[in-house]
Amino acid sequence: MAKNSSKKSEGVKKPEKVFRIGFVSASVFAHEIETDEGPITIRSVNVQKRYKDGDDVKYTSSFNLAELPQAVRALQLAQGYVERAEVEMILD
Known part of the structure; x- marks a missing residue:
């Protein structure tokens, strides 16, 4: 059972x-x-790109050449x- 979580966000860990x-x-x-x-x-780091597919918002971890500098930064x-x-x- 997740600590300090509401039913709405149960199981979903928000980034720090x-x-x-x-x-x-x-x-x-x-x-x-x-x-x-x-x-x-x-700590762990997840990198992703947001894009639209029709009316849907989706995420991917694939980047084209023009997006690589943004991902690196x-x-x-x-x-x-x-x-x-x-x-x-x-540290004690």
């Missing part, structure tokens, strides 16, 4: 941070895991965010 450039976005997700030293937060921003979050971890 999203970096969007044009139709390309890099989403950072935080996951808490248990270790022998206690709980720690690890969104990933760079996400990398910086994750690095700052990891650096600020308090």
Whole structure:
């Protein structure tokens, strides 16, 4: 059972941070895991492109040549965010 979630959003994990450039976005997700030293937060990044197919909005992880710079920049921003979050971890 998910912690602190309403029935509407049950099972759907929202990103901690999203970096969007044009139709390309890099989403950072935080996951808490248990270790022998206690709980720690690890992060993962998902990169995707939003597009329309008729009236439907869809997402893909495929990029054409013109979209690659946007994907690279969104990933760079996400990398910086994750690095700052990891650096600020308090270790006992």
